[in-house]
Each structure stands twice: as C-alpha cells, then as structure tokens.
Amino acid sequence: MRNFYFTICILLIxxxxxxxxDPEEQLKNTSWVQQGYGRCLKIEESNYTxxxxxxxxxxxxxxxxxxxxxxxxxxxxxxxxLNPGGIVNYIFKRVxxxxxxxINADSAVASYEENFKIFWETFNDNYAFFKERNINWKQxxxxxxxxxxxxxxxxxxxxxxxxxxxxxDDGHIRLEIPDSLKTKVIAAKPVIRxxxxxxxxxxxxxxxxxxxxxxxxxxxxxxLKGSNSxxxxxxxxxxxxxxxxxxxxxxxxxxxxxDDELNGVDHVMKKILADIGQSGSVxxxxxxxxxxxxxVALKLLSYFVRENKHVLSVExxxxxxxxxxxxxxxxxxxxxxxxxxxxxLSGQTASAAEIFALAAHSYPSIKTIGSRTNGIFSxxxxxxLPNGWEFSLSNEIYTDPAGKTYEGTGVPVSSELNYxxxxxxxxxxxxxxxxxTDKAIDQILIK
Numbered sequence: 001m002r003n004f005y006f007t008i009c010i011l012l013i014x015x016x017x018x019x020x021x022d023p024e025e026q027l028k029n030t031s032w033v034q035q036g037y038g039r040c041l042k043i044e045e046s047n048y049t050x051x052x053x054x055x056x057x058x059x060x061x062x063x064x065x066x067x068x069x070x071x072x073x074x075x076x077x078x079x080x081x082l083n084p085g086g087i088v089n090y091i092f093k094r095v096x097x098x099x100x101x102x103i104n105a106d107s108a109v110a111s112y113e114e115n116f117k118i119f120w121e122t123f124n125d126n127y128a129f130f131k132e133r134n135i136n137w138k139q140x141x142x143x144x145x146x147x148x149x150x151x152x153x154x155x156x157x158x159x160x161x162x163x164x165x166x167x168x169d170d171g172h173i174r175l176e177i178p179d180s181l182k183t184k185v186i187a188a189k190p191v192i193r194x195x196x197x198x199x200x201x202x203x204x205x206x207x208x209x210x211x212x213x214x215x216x217x218x219x220x221x222x223x224l225k226g227s228n229s230x231x232x233x234x235x236x237x238x239x240x241x242x243x244x245x246x247x248x249x250x251x252x253x254x255x256x257x258x259d260d261e262l263n264g265v266d267h268v269m270k271k272i273l274a275d276i277g278q279s280g281s282v283x284x285x286x287x288x289x290x291x292x293x294x295x296v297a298l299k300l301l302s303y304f305v306r307e308n309k310h311v312l313s314v315e316x317x318x319x320x321x322x323x324x325x326x327x328x329x330x331x332x333x334x335x336x337x338x339x340x341x342x343x344x345l346s347g348q349t350a351s352a353a354e355i356f357a358l359a360a361h362s363y364p365s366i367k368t369i370g371s372r373t374n375g376i377f378s379x380x381x382x383x384x385l386p387n388g389w390e391f392s393l394s395n396e397i398y399t400d401p402a403g404k405t406y407e408g409t410g411v412p413v414s415s416e417l418n419y420x421x422x423x424x425x426x427x428x429x430x431x432x433x434x435x436x437t438d439k440a441i442d443q444i445l446i447k
Contacts, residue, residue, distance in 0.1 A: 032092035036316030058102035068253030085258035110386035126395040128317035132408040176390040194427040230276030233285040237292025237352040240264035281340035291351025311359035347421040350374035357411040371419035372410035
C-alpha cells in the first residue's frame with residue numbers, strides 16, 4: 001500500500017510538471033495549420049517559419065524568433081491561439097506535418113491557367129464580401145477561364161486579373177505585377193490637383209487659433225478660433241512611435257514596434273489633453289485618414305469614451321465557413337476626455353480609421369458629421385500566385401455588436417453633408433471660387 005501511494009504521488013508530480021511546462025517548450029518541433037487565412041506554421045526550437053499556401057505552392061511568408069512575432073494566448077494538445085499584435089487572435093490546428101507542397105516543393109512552372117485557378121480558388125476560400133460587392137464568383141470563373149485558356153503572355157494574364165480586381169471594386173484588393181507589364185497612361189494635358197496637405201493647411205489656417213503637430217503631422221491639434229472647442233486631426237493610424245524618425249526602429253521585433261506605436265499614442269494624448277482637456281467640446285477629424293493599425297485607432301478612441309463597451313466583433317472567412325466570432329471590448333483610458341465629442345468622417349475615411357468610426361458608433365454621445373466612410377474594414381490578407389505575383393484580399397468580417405457589417409457601404413453619420421465619394425471632388429468642395437469654407441466645422445461652431 002505504501003508503494004501504491006508513493007507511485008500516485010510521483011504521477012501527480014509528473015502531471016503537474018507537464019501542466020506547468022513552458023508553452024514555448026511544448027511548441028518545439030510542432031506544425032500547425034491556421035484557420036481562415038490559408039497559412040501554416042512550423043516551429044523548431046524557438047524559431048518559426050510562417051507559410052502562405054495554396055493547392056499548388058507553399059512559400060515562406062515570415063520567419064524568425066517566435067516570441068518577437070507572436071504572443072501566445074493559449075495552447076492545448078491540438079489548438080494554438082496566437083496574437084500577431086492586433087485585435088484579432090490567430091487560431092491554429094495541430095497537424096503531424098506541414099502540407100506536402102511545403103515539404104517537397106514543386107519547381108515546375110505553373111501555367112497561365114493554373115495561376116488563374118489559384119487566384120480564383122484563394123478568393124473563393126477566403127474573400128468574405130462577394131454578396132456585399134454584388135459579385136457572382138462562380139460566374140466570374142465561367143466567364144474568364146475560356147479567355148485564360150487562349151492567352152499567350154504574362155501581360156494578357158495580368159490584364160485579365162486586373163479586370164477582375166476592378167470588377168470587385170474593393171480598396172483592399174491589390175495585384176502587384178512587374179512594372180514591365182503595367183500599361184502606361186499618358187495624360188493629354190497636365191492636371192493640377194489639390195493635395196491633401198494643402199487642404200489640411202487651409203483648415204488649420206482658417207479655423208485654428210494655434211496648431212501643434214506630432215511626428216510630421218500624423219496628428220495635429222489646437223483650439224477653434226473664437227470658441228471653447230478643441231480640434232484634433234488624425235491623418236494616419238501609423239507612425240505614432242516616439243522614435244518614428246530613428247531608422248533603427250525597423251530592426252526591432254514586430255511586437256516591440258506595435259507596442260511602441262501604442263506607447264506613442266499615450267505619449268501624445270497626454271500632451272493633447274493638457275492643451276485642450278478643459279475645452280467644452282472637441283472635434284476629431286478623420287476625413288483624410290486612410291487607415292493603418294486598428295490597435296492605434298482603438299487606443300486613440302479610448303481617450304474619448306467613458307465606459308467599457310462591446311464595440312465590434314470579428315470573424316474570418318474560410319473554405320468551410322467562418323471562424324469563431326471574437327468580441328472586442330473597448331475600455332476608457334485612465335485620463336479620458338470628458339467634454340462633448342464630434343467626429344468628422346468622409347468617403348476617404350478608410351480601413352483602421354473606419355474601425356475607429358465603427359467602435360465610436362456604439363457611443364451615442366459621439367456625434368458624427370460628414371458622410372459615410374469608405375467601407376473597407378478587414379486587415380489586408382496578402383497571398384501569392386505560383387508565378388510570384390502578390391495579391392491581397394479582405395477575409396475578416398467586422399460587425400457592430402448587433403452583427404451588422406458596413407462593408408461596401410461604410411459607417412453612416414448622424415449629420416449628412418453629402419460629400420462626394422470622388423477624392424478630388426471632395427477636396428474641391430471646400431472651395432467656392434477663392435473662398436475656403438469647412439461646412440462641418442461651421443456647423444459645430446454655430447451650435
């Protein structure tokens with residue numbers, strides 16, 4: 001009996017040691033397939049190789065030290081959850097080995113038809129918005145395959161794929177082809193175009209009593225003339241890190257770079273709130289913001305809300321349905337702004353800037369003015385054809401807490417100014433002859 005108890009104790013100690021084993025140790029020499037992204041992961045010792053896969057090829061996308069690229073959220077025998085530095089966790093299923101094409105790479109040159117089929121299959125498996133974009137994807141295959149079978153050059157293949165991309169009309173879809181295959185467009189006459197920088201300067205000169213900027217104007221702020229209202233213009237959701245001008249920042253591990261961006265937001269928001277924190281209201285201008293990091297966007301928004309809220313949910317499209325829904329809860333910053341908040345939006349407000357707008361939509365006290373946003377929310381999923389051409393698509397579905405998506409339509413505003421969706425026409429709408437005026441700011445000033 002004594003030996004029996006002794007054996008049980010040893011077993012309990014051993015099982016406890018296994019349960020407490022370092023996750024990085026458990027991950028050594030393992031292989032994983034990601035859900036919803038067409039990718040897989042090989043981990044050897046502390047290093048990883050992250051692969052992009054399709055039915056023909058398997059090519060390394062990134063490699064390096066696992067701890068510097070991913071945060072381990074959870075791990076059990078068959079499931080691994082990693083976070084790459086964003087708000088969406090990546091879910092992996094354990095496999096005995098990588099897909100065959102990752103182990104025995106086929107060096108044969110893929111035909112034009114095979115490249116087309118990989119392009120079509122990748123969208124079929126991972127693109128989430130055919131319905132929203134009014135695209136019959138099966139019909140696209142039937143329409144274009146006969147044409148692909150007749151082509152005799154890379155140029156012809158490029159033209160067909162570009163035609164399909166234009167048909168979908170999604171700002172997150174891109175096709176990177178060699179410069180030699182691009183069609184050169186020669187303008188008949190030089191066109192003088194109004195630049196974003198000129199428009200932003202005109203707003204600042206016309207309406208702000210004092211303008212301060214951070215990191216070459218990624219964010220600028222001041223007080224509106226003749227009022228007790230602050231004004232903050234955010235033109236990008238990148239480049240907030242304090243060492244933005246230091247070239248050595250690019251050598252940092254990705255997770256460190258992402259943390260630096262968030263720390264930069266905290267740094268500059270302390271300055272901004274010190275300057276305008278006592279104002280009765282603040283205008284946040286995202287009308288010229290094309291996106292960046294969703295974590296930066298939500299970190300910035302946290303300084304203008306007062307309660308925890310489920311503000312959005314995310315899931316990813318796979319060939320077997322969608323991944324599990326992930327809910328995001330926004331928490332206010334410790335020193336959040338307490339006055340009224342006006343949010344300015346336009347059709348040029350895109351991607352991560354729209355995630356700011358989508359999350360703000362859950363706070364009725366934040367008044368939105370302008371026009372609905374662009375309608376492209378997903379993180380860009382980059383893939384590669386067998387011939388080496390890279391392309392991107394939208395595979396992540398962002399919804400509000402009620403499950404509604406604004407993909408293709410954009411986040412609406414409460415006060416509509418009917419801005420043009422055309423960028424140049426939108427810019428020109430601020431001018432009437434030689435007179436510059438901003439209807440959105442004017443509307444706020446008369447309240």
